[in-house]
Amino acid sequence: MATESTTARPYARAIFELASERGGYDQWSGRLAYWAAVVQDDGMRTRLAEPGVTADAKANLIAQVSDGLDDDSVSFLKLLAENDRLAAIPDMYSQFEQLRRDAQGEVEAHVVSAYALSDEQSANIVDALGKRLSRKVKITSEVDPELIGGAIIRAGDLVIDGSIRGRLAGLEQSVAD
Numbered sequence: 163m164a165t166e167s168t169t170a171r172p173y174a175r176a177i178f179e180l181a182s183e184r185g186g187y188d189q190w191s192g193r194l195a196y197w198a199a200v201v202q203d204d205g206m207r208t209r210l211a212e213p214g215v216t217a218d219a220k221a222n223l224i225a226q227v228s229d230g231l232d233d234d235s236v237s238f239l240k241l242l243a244e245n246d247r248l249a250a251i252p253d254m255y256s257q258f259e260q261l262r263r264d265a266q267g268e269v270e271a272h273v274v275s276a277y278a279l280s281d282e283q284s285a286n287i288v289d290a291l292g293k294r295l296s297r298k299v300k301i302t303s304e305v306d307p308e309l310i311g312g313a314i315i316r317a318g319d320l321v322i323d324g325s326i327r328g329r330l331a332g333l334e335q336s337v338a339d
Contacts, residue, residue, distance in 0.1 A: 170253035173242070177254065178261040180234065187262050193228070193235060194255035200224055201251050210248060217243035224248070268298045271317035276309040276325065291317055 181190040200206055201224070210220050221243040225236055242248050263269060271291055273279065279287070284301060291299045295317065310326035 167253050167257070169247060170250040170257055173247065173250070174254045174257035174261065177238065178258055178265075181258075181262075182265065187266070191255075191259060191262060193231075194251065194258055196228060197224060197239075198252040198255040200227060201248050217246075220248060266298070267296075268300060269295055269317050271299055271301045271315055273301055273303040273313050273315050274306050274309065274325075275303060275313035276305070276307055276311045278305055279303050279313075287315065291315070295320070 177190055177194070181187050201210070206223075206227075209215070209223065215223075218240065221236070221239040224239050224243075225231055228235070231239075239248075242251070269291070271287070273284075273287060284303070288299045288301055291301075299317065308327065310330075312325040312328070314325050314328065315322040
């Protein structure tokens with residue numbers, strides 16, 4: 163995966179710059195998300211891997227299942243196919259989204275809690291993180307009953323462990339020292 167991420171980086175940056183120049187973040191975000199799903203589909207992966215399928219045919223196949231592509235999109239697909247980089251589209255999408263979030267002053271936070279968060283709790287987390295990070299925050303959440311109580315919040319490099327399990331581990335470590 164590290165090599166695909168490295169391979170995807172210049173393409174993601176190029177698309178990001180194009181989207182920046184033309185104000186098309188949402189358009190490119192949607193396209194890349196769709197193409198990422200297309201190239202991860204088992205049937206499509208099999209078809210793209212068949213011997214004898216030319217790069218042009220691969221690009222055209224993806225273009226055919228995509229609605230209303232402009233010339234930039236078709237050219238981009240052909241470039242990726244010619245350079246055998248279609249499989250890196252999911253990484254391109256991920257990196258593009260990170261660049262977009264950074265440019266728009268956004269951060270994505272992931273909250274793992276012992277119990278499902280209420281709307282009020284989610285809003286409080288968004289507000290607190292937004293103040294702390296000086297950015298717009300979007301959260302995703304999941305439930306992990308093994309935390310016993312509390313939550314773990316990850317936003318970029320920031321990790322806040324407010325779980326009971328984390329506190330118990332800290333207490334255990336301090337007693338052991």
